[in-house]
Amino acid sequence: MAEGVPGGHFGPTRQVPALARTEVAAGGVGVVEHPLRAPGPADVELTITLCGLCGADIVIYRADPAFDWVRPGTVLGQEAVGVVSATGLLVPDWPAPGTRVVPLAVIGCGRCEACAADRPEDCRWRSSLGLGRHGAAAGRTIVPWRSLLPVPDSLPDTTAVLAEPTSIAWRAASVVGRTGPGDRVAVSTTRAVGLLAALIAQSRGADVVMFGRDGPKHKSRRELAERLGLRATMSLEPDSIDIWIEASGSGKQLATAVDALRPGGRLVLVALYATGAQQPVSTLPGKKLTVLTSYSSNRADYEAALEFLTTVPRLGDELVSVYPMSRAVEALHDAAEGSAADGSALFKAVLQPNP
Known part of the structure; x- marks a missing residue:
């Protein structure tokens, strides 16, 4: 069995606390004692400092049918910063135990042509x-x-844990969206990936506006966007935007994007849409929009993301809410709702497994 299969292992195991899928049903997650195997020859063991909860964790929590294939027993979590605590026999001098790192979310087989070219x-x-x-x-x-990247010394853990969503935002705003000086850019959603994409586009010289909805929760998100130096609005003129980065997963936001984009504009889809979500595209042919999909990220995106984060090292102080492992299910619920129990807006729920 490969390590990717829940229950597969090599060598002796020990139990560690983990947030895992427990059943294929809404809310079917829980904190369990997970059997951790010893590192294989080319593996490392990471002691996790912080782990962010993302859209993939939320769709599992909500039991979206498109993710029914994720097996019960699978430990959740794609966004992490940690410290190397043990290495396999074939691991080179880097990364040595004690090295602070972030792991790539996507891991290849390590043997094929794509992996040899560092394209897992x-x-x-x-x-x-x-x-x-x-x-x-x-x-x-x-x-x-091979899936690890070093964390710059200047980055605190609360900002380094944003490396994965920042890499997603970097790909959407820079590689796929190709935002640049003079571009009129709108980003829908003022949650983490949207905020990060807007900040990246603005750093590249674009004229950026955040587009969000009304209500107390959304008001506090707009206020945060403005504190970070971004403009926020709830209305846009038709044909006024060159590039729209759709990071909300909302069919209504998508419809607004199509209306606001100028003829010949670019629509970048980076959100996860729930099964059955309405995605109106009836006006796309007439406006001659270019529709681009931006999914996942690669090592170059992570490297660019970490470099970008060094320019805003305290960003995690604004975006991250830390929960202990004992409140992991509550954290996932809050992440799904986009707000904490007191009703305040939540931008990025993060677990601290080892207080």
């Missing part, structure tokens, strides 16, 4: 943390050493 996202046998293999929402986890 193109590997036919790839798997993702928290989906096809055990993730990082645990006290410790095992990953191949």
